[in-house]
Amino acid sequence: MSAESAAQAQSGMITIEVVDNPSFWDYAGEYVYVGIIVLFVGLFLWRRWAMRKK
Amino acid sequence: MVWHKITWSRRVVQVLSFLFLFYGATLLNLKPQEIKWYSLDGKNQKMAELLYANPTWTQPFQTFLPGRSCRFAGTTGTFRGCLMYFLSDTLTWRPPWKVILPSLALLLGLMVLLARFWCGWLCPIGFLSEMLNEARRFTGLARIKFPAWWLATLKAAGYALTAALLFSAWAISWSFVAWSVKKPLYLATCQICPSKLITPLLTGFPVMINLQFPGASTALLVTLFVLLVMFTLLYFSSAVMKRSWCKLCPGGVILSFFNRGSFLTKEKDALRCTKCAICADACPMETLAVYEEKSRVIVDHTQCIQCYRCVDLCPEKKCLTVKFLGLPIFKS
Numbered sequence: 196m197s198a199e200s201a202a203q204a205q206s207g208m209i210t211i212e213v214v215d216n217p218s219f220w221d222y223a224g225e226y227v228y229v230g231i232i233v234l235f236v237g238l239f240l241w242r243r244w245a246m247r248k249k
Numbered sequence: 250m251v252w253h254k255i256t257w258s259r260r261v262v263q264v265l266s267f268l269f270l271f272y273g274a275t276l277l278n279l280k281p282q283e284i285k286w287y288s289l290d291g292k293n294q295k296m297a298e299l300l301y302a303n304p305t306w307t308q309p310f311q312t313f314l315p316g317r318s319c320r321f322a323g324t325t326g327t328f329r330g331c332l333m334y335f336l337s338d339t340l341t342w343r344p345p346w347k348v349i350l351p352s353l354a355l356l357l358g359l360m361v362l363l364a365r366f367w368c369g370w371l372c373p374i375g376f377l378s379e380m381l382n383e384a385r386r387f388t389g390l391a392r393i394k395f396p397a398w399w400l401a402t403l404k405a406a407g408y409a410l411t412a413a414l415l416f417s418a419w420a421i422s423w424s425f426v427a428w429s430v431k432k433p434l435y436l437a438t439c440q441i442c443p444s445k446l447i448t449p450l451l452t453g454f455p456v457m458i459n460l461q462f463p464g465a466s467t468a469l470l471v472t473l474f475v476l477l478v479m480f481t482l483l484y485f486s487s488a489v490m491k492r493s494w495c496k497l498c499p500g501g502v503i504l505s506f507f508n509r510g511s512f513l514t515k516e517k518d519a520l521r522c523t524k525c526a527i528c529a530d531a532c533p534m535e536t537l538a539v540y541e542e543k544s545r546v547i548v549d550h551t552q553c554i555q556c557y558r559c560v561d562l563c564p565e566k567k568c569l570t571v572k573f574l575g576l577p578i579f580k581s
Contacts, residue, residue: 224306228350233356243510249547 285504337418369556395397411499442483505551521568528559
């Protein structure tokens with residue numbers, strides 16, 4: 196958290212989270228994990244469908 | 250002595266998994282994970298916010314793996330937090346997405362890849378249950394076979410129990426529910442799980458067996474305690490009946506939904522089957538799915554724990570095959 200947002204937090208103002216030196220995960224974390232979840236659910240449903248008569 | 254390679258491989262994996270999940274931190278000299286105690290009483294209701302303060306996207310991988318070991322393993326174990334613990338905790342505390350998403354991705358990945366492989370090869374509680382049965386065989390005691398109606402009852406009870414536990418985990422987050430009800434129901438799955446008694450004793454942390462909840466509803470406490478005793482007795486009945494607790498285990502119930510559709514499949518060539526019934530007798534979950542199937546190729550059943558004992562013992566060549574993504578890995 197930057198000095199500015201820390202001061203805002205102390206004064207009770209609305210705080211905006213500021214990440215110093217954002218990493219790849221800060222930018223794309225939720226997209227990566229939601230993507231993995233959708234991929235696995237999709238694979239599972241596809242396999243269930245593919246083996247429905249087997 | 251007949252060499253059953255799958256069974257022996259499984260035993261080796263089970264022993265390693267048991268040692269790793271129960272004593273891994275001690276054996277590998279890992280830094281013990283910090284145990285954060287928090288409860289749902291008025292004083293500590295904000296603890297969840299502290300617990301999940303400043304989460305990172307990779308934090309769940311550093312603290313626990315969902316679907317792995319028991320949180321009551323003290324500081325000797327690794328990767329605290331089983332599947333039911335993760336689901337109950339998430340429904341109760343509603344942690345930030347930064348905590349839920351990585352855990353859920355890992356959990357779904359493992360379930361789609363392996364389904365109940367965890368039960369048959371990795372679960373330390375299941376392994377101990379099998380060791381109890383091995384002790385019976387060693388002492389020459391007769392095995393008690395579950396009648397079909399009892400197996401069906403246990404299966405139905407498993408679904409009902411899982412639904413009730415997940416509902417209670419969600420319900421105690423409602424603001425109008427009294428604290429006296431919330432307190433004993435927090436981690437309700439753990440309160441009635443035999444692992445809550447067995448794991449702390451085996452890892453040398455009997456202090457983790459906490460049965461006291463000051464200010465809690467007596468009726469609810471007694472109910473949970475009776476259930477805990479009943480399920481622990483059911484667990485120890487594995488000494489005379491195969492994997493008795495596993496037939497009811499809520500974690501197994503969740504994993505069972507993924508048995509048909511996971512990357513691991515068990516296939517049967519019905520033309521090669523001679524109906525010798527060795528597979529039916531060998532199955533630790535006492536299912537007849539493999540034995541009875543006549544038309545379907547894929548014989549994965551919700552109760553199958555992927556131990557492949559049926560494949561190992563089947564005398565007919567290539568009658569049963571285990572495949573991972575269509576590639577054969579074990580054959581009878």
